[in-house]
Every structure is written in structure tokens, then in C-alpha cells.
Amino acid sequence: MTWPRNALLLLLVLSLALPACGFRLRGAVDLPPAMEHAAAEGVAQYSALGEALARSWQQSGGRLDFDADAESARTRLTITRDDLSRRTLSVDSAGRPNEYQLTYKVAFELFDADGEPLMESQSVSVNRAYQFNPDNSLAMADEEERLEQILAEEAAVQMLRRITFQLRQSAKTPSPSTPAERDDETAR
Helix, strand or coil, rough: CCCHHHHHHHHHHHHHHHHCCCCCCCCCCCHHHHHHHEEECCCCCCCCCHHHHHHHHHCCCEEEECCCCCCCCCCCEEEEEEEEEEEEEEEEECCCCEEEEEEEEEEEEECCCCCCCEEEEEEEEEEEECCCCCCHHHHHHHHHHHHHHHHHHHHHHHHHHHHHHHHHHHHCCCCCCHHHHHHHHHHC
């Protein structure tokens, strides 16, 4: 009788200790308030990147909408480039490819609710190499699709981290808005 109760108590203590020591899900980021509700443009909701972005926002405690008319969103993420390319890394003695590299590039911009840019255009690039077996082309197609999803996840996490860092940096260093304020800053 006491064993299940002790096990339950131990499980409860461990589950409370994990967040206290800083443990987070992979890819989770502390979102600034401006990023808690964002809208995405230029990416399909059910594409590999769209799903990865939505999952990253959700794991970080925010919400990403894909409706272009999401008026309640405080920021708008615009994807200007979403490109997957494949290049041959090595060939066998017959000249057939036996290793490829997938490169996933995403370019994006971030705007506030009024359409003012919050950060300059940025790009993220991630890549993976994989062995190719021409005798098992169906499995290789599945492997490439799985790698595309992994690359989209990595790109989404990098994007979210970069956006969060940029917004926190710009919040720490406010720039004077009028020439008189700039003169006051230089006089000090």
C-alpha cells in the first residue's frame, strides 16, 4: 500500500523539480510579450515549415495564426523564402550518387501590428547529409521527407531564437527619437 503512494510522491517531487532546474522542452524559448500572439504569411499552415513554426510557438507558450486577417496578432511574421535543395556529395565508381546533402533555407521578416518592421530581413540555413541507396529508392524518398521535416523543425527553432534575441536586444537599447534627445545623449 505504501509503495504506490511513495512512488506517486516521488513522481510529483521530480515533476516539480524539473522546471525549477531550468529544464524545458527542446526548442522552447521565452517569448517576449510582442511575440505571444503572431500571424504568419508566406507559408502554408500544413507545410513542414508551417507545422514546425506553430509547434515552436506553442511549446514556447505562444500562438501563431496562419489567417492573413488575424487582426488580434501583435506581430506578423512574413516568410519571403522557403527553399529545399539537394546536391550530390559523393558518387560510386559507376558515377551514381551515393550521398546527398539537403539544404533548407528560410528568409523572413517581422513586422508589428501597424506594419512597421521590428527587425531587418533575416535568413536561416540548415543542412544534413545522408547516404543514398539506388536499390531502395522508395525508402530513400521516405528518408528525404523525414529529413525535410527535421530541417524545418531546426529552422523554425533558429528563427524563433533569433527573433526573440533581436527583440530583447532592441528593447534593451532604445534609440533616441528626436535630434534634441540625440544631442542630450552625446552631451552626457
